Amino acid sequence: MEQEYKIITSDGLEYGPIGASTLKQWYLEQRLRTTDKVFRYSDNRCGHLRDFFDVDSWEHVDIIQPFLDGRVLILVGDITKQRVDAIVNAANYTLRGGGGVDGAIHEAGGPEILAACEELRRTQYPEGLPTGEAVMTPGGRLPARYVIHTVGPIKGVHGARDAELLADCYRHSLTLAVRQGLRSVAFPAISTGIYGYPRDEAAAVASQAIADFLTRDPSLQEVRLVFFTQRDATTFLQYQVFPRTG
Numbered sequence: 001m002e003q004e005y006k007i008i009t010s011d012g013l014e015y016g017p018i019g020a021s022t023l024k025q026w027y028l029e030q031r032l033r034t035t036d037k038v039f040r041y042s043d044n045r046c047g048h049l050r051d052f053f054d055v056d057s058w059e060h061v062d063i064i065q066p067f068l069d070g071r072v073l074i075l076v077g078d079i080t081k082q083r084v085d086a087i088v089n090a091a092n093y094t095l096r097g098g099g100g101v102d103g104a105i106h107e108a109g110g111p112e113i114l115a116a117c118e119e120l121r122r123t124q125y126p127e128g129l130p131t132g133e134a135v136m137t138p139g140g141r142l143p144a145r146y147v148i149h150t151v152g153p154i155k156g157v158h159g160a161r162d163a164e165l166l167a168d169c170y171r172h173s174l175t176l177a178v179r180q181g182l183r184s185v186a187f188p189a190i191s192t193g194i195y196g197y198p199r200d201e202a203a204a205v206a207s208q209a210i211a212d213f214l215t216r217d218p219s220l221q222e223v224r225l226v227f228f229t230q231r232d233a234t235t236f237l238q239y240q241v242f243p244r245t246g
């Protein structure tokens with residue numbers, strides 16, 4: 001039977017008895033911190049979350065479901081932690097950083113990424129990166145070697161072209177990766193945060209675009225779709241349109 005725990009958060013909120021799998025999910029949803037207090041009922045042991053669990057191994061590598069013979073993996077996690085050849089950034093046209101994933105990637109990857117973005121602005125995109133396009137920079141201090149920056153559509157701004165532009169983000173990012181000879185790429189759910197693309201619609205568009213690309217291109221071995229919360233991943237799984245293979 002699963003061990004049961006009581007948890008007292010730094011805000012003084014108390015939960016329990018709850019099992020380890022719920023604790024893990026709450027941690028991944030950032031409802032808990034490693035320093036939150038934990039009590040284990042079975043042996044009356046007290047400590048912090050990190051004393052009981054190897055929280056680093058929880059770091060967002062929960063593979064939920066594979067598609068296309070394992071070439072597409074759906075995970076709950078943090079995109080900045082992914083050990084892949086390239087992670088994709090849901091950037092904005094300025095390429096100068098922002099909130100959400102963009103902020104997290106620049107923060108984790110350090111100044112080398114921003115410097116490379118500035119160079120791209122100066123040399124190739126003085127007006128900024130158009131929606132649906134993608135560019136590549138080094139990954140700085142990230143575990144990923146490269147960052148592919150793409151600008152998702154702000155829902156409602158491009159009318160009927162929203163879906164096409166969102167599909168372009170995936171297509172163009174994958175095309176860049178293949179051109180660079182990369183084998184593994186991780187995407188966040190582009191446009192589904194600040195840019196307001198409904199998660200159900202984005203799931204269908206993203207999965208269709210990725211499936212079309214991978215069925216034509218044999219070189220990419222792994223495309224990870226990384227969702228920040230279990231709930232987001234579940235919505236994706238409900239609305240994705242990957243073909244059922246073997």
Ligand code: ADP
Pocket residue numbers: 077078079080090091099100101102104152188189190191192193194195196197226227228232
């Ligand atoms: P956009 O402006 O394209 O909507 P956001 O950064 O606001 O981009 O959000 C895109 C998606 O990325 C959202 O679904 C958000 O929950 C998710 N997200 C935010 N931070 C991370 C992260 N560190 N790892 C994975 N996904 C993230």
